[in-house]
Amino acid sequence: MADVAVAHDQHAAHHTSSGLSNVKLAMWLFLGSECLLFGGLISTYMLYRGRVNEGPRPGQIFDIPFTSVSSFVLLMSSLTMVLAVSAAQRKDDRNMNLWLTATALLGATFVGGQVYEFTAFYREGLGFTTSLFSSSFYTLTGFHGVHVTIGVIMLMSLVGINKRSKIHGDRAEVVEMVGLYWHFVDVVWIVIFTLVYLIPT
Amino acid sequence: MNTTTEHATEHDHADAHDHAMTDAKYIRIALILAAITALEVSTYYVDFGPLFLPSLLIMMVIKFVMVVSYFMHLKFDSKVFSLMFYTGLGLAVSVYAVALATFKFFIS
Numbered sequence: 149m150a151d152v153a154v155a156h157d158q159h160a161a162h163h164t165s166s167g168l169s170n171v172k173l174a175m176w177l178f179l180g181s182e183c184l185l186f187g188g189l190i191s192t193y194m195l196y197r198g199r200v201n202e203g204p205r206p207g208q209i210f211d212i213p214f215t216s217v218s219s220f221v222l223l224m225s226s227l228t229m230v231l232a233v234s235a236a237q238r239k240d241d242r243n244m245n246l247w248l249t250a251t252a253l254l255g256a257t258f259v260g261g262q263v264y265e266f267t268a269f270y271r272e273g274l275g276f277t278t279s280l281f282s283s284s285f286y287t288l289t290g291f292h293g294v295h296v297t298i299g300v301i302m303l304m305s306l307v308g309i310n311k312r313s314k315i316h317g318d319r320a321e322v323v324e325m326v327g328l329y330w331h332f333v334d335v336v337w338i339v340i341f342t343l344v345y346l347i348p349t
Numbered sequence: 350m351n352t353t354t355e356h357a358t359e360h361d362h363a364d365a366h367d368h369a370m371t372d373a374k375y376i377r378i379a380l381i382l383a384a385i386t387a388l389e390v391s392t393y394y395v396d397f398g399p400l401f402l403p404s405l406l407i408m409m410v411i412k413f414v415m416v417v418s419y420f421m422h423l424k425f426d427s428k429v430f431s432l433m434f435y436t437g438l439g440l441a442v443s444v445y446a447v448a449l450a451t452f453k454f455f456i457s
Contacts, residue, residue, distance in 0.1 A: 168427055176430040180437020187441030195452055216390045223386060227379035230420045234372055324422075331421045335413050342409040346389060347402065 175325050179332045186336050189288040190343060196280035197344075203278035206285075207348050209269055218261040219341045222296075225254035226334040229327045236323035244323065245307050251330065252303040255296050262293045285344070292340060295333045302326050370419065378419050385412050 164170050197206055232247035266286070274282045306326055310319070389408050397404055418424035423431050449455065 166429070168429055172426075172430065173433065176433040177437075180434045183434075183437040183441040184444070187445045191445040191449055194449060195454060212390065212393045216386070220383065220386060223382055224379065226382075226416060226420050227375060230375045231372055234370075234375065328421055331416055334420075335416050338409060338412045338416065342389065342405050346393060346405055 169321065171321060171325060172328075175328050179328065182332060182336075186288075186291070186339075189284075189291055190339065193284040193288045193344060196284040199280035201279055203273050203275070203282060204269075206281060206344075209272055209274055210345055211265070211268070212345060214261070214265065215341065215345050218258055218265075219337060221254050221261070222258045222334055222337050225251045225258070226331050228254060229330045233320070233324050233327045236320040239320075241310065245310060248303050248307050248310075248323070252300050252307070255300040255303065255330075259293055259296050259300065262289065262296075266290075288340065288344065292333070292336055295336070299326075299330050299333055302329065370422075370425070375420070378415060382412055382415060 166173070200206075228247045228250040232244050232251060235241075235243035235247055266289075269282075274285075276283055276286050303326060306323065385408050389405060392401055392405055417434070423434065
C-alpha cells in the first residue's frame with residue numbers, strides 16, 4: 149500500500165499538459181536566465197580587467213595554486229551532489245544525507261577559501277573601489293560566492309528537513325532540483341576559473 | 350491525460366531513469382574532469398605557445414558540457430529542458446559577444 153502511495157507521488161508531478169515536471173521545467177528556465185546574469189558579470193569583468201590606474205594588476209595578485217585547489221574542491225562537490233541524487237533515487241536515505249552533508253562541507257570549504265582570498269587581496273591593497281578591475285572582479289566572484297552560500301544553506305536545510313521526514317511529494321525530485329542548482333554553480337565556476345584566473349590580461 | 354501525453358511521460362521516465370548512469374560512471378566522469386582541470390592548471394606553468402588560449406577555451410567547454418550532460422542529466426532528459434537551458438546560454442553568449450565587440454574588445 150505504501151509502495152503504491154510512493155509510486156503515485158512520483159508520477160503526480162508529471163501529470164501536466166506537457167507530460168514533464170513543472171518544477172524541473174521552472175528550474176531549467178531559471179538556470180537559463182542565470183546564464184544571462186553571469187554572462188553580464190563576466191563580460192563586464194573582461195572589459196575592465198585591464199583598467200588599473202592604481203593598486204595591483206590581476207597577474208600580480210592572483211594565487212593560481214590556491215584557486216586551483218578551490219576549483220578542485222568545488223568540482224568534487226559536484227560528484228558528491230550527483231551521488232546524493234543517485235542515493236535519493238534509490239531511496240537510500242542514509243547515503244543521501246551523507247553525500248548531501250559532504251557536498252555542503254565542500255561548498256563551505258570553497259566559500260571559506262574565497263573569504264580568505266578576498267581578505268588577502270584587500271591586505272595587498274585591492275579594495276572594492278581601487279580600480280575598475282577590482283570592482284568588476286569582486287562583483288563577479290562575490291555574486292558567485294553568494295550563490296554557493298545559498299546552495300550550502302539549501303543543502304543543510306534539505307538534510308535537516310529530510311531527517312524530520314518532512315519532505316512531501318517526490319523526495320528524489322526535490323534533491324535533484326537542489327542538485328541542478330549546485331551543478332550550475334559549479335559550471336559557472338568552470339568558466340570563471342578559466343576566463344578570470346588562467347587567461348592573463 | 351490523452352494517450353500522446355501518456356506516451357511522452359512514459360518515454361521521459363524511461364529516458365530519465367534508464368540511462369544506466371551508475372555511481373561508478375559518475376566517479377569516472379569526475380576523474381576525467383579532475384584530469385582536465387590539472388591540464389588547465391598546467392598551462393599556467395608550461396608554455397603552450399599559440400595553443401595556450403584555444404586549448405584553455407576547449408578544455409573549459411568540454412568540462413562545461415560534461416557537467417551539464419552527465420551530472421545534470423541533460424543528455425538523458427527531455428529535449429525541452431535542453432532547449433530552456435541552451436536558449437538562455439546561447440542568448441547570453443551572443444548578446445554579450447556583440448556587447449564586447451561594440452567596445453572593440455576582440456580587436457584590442
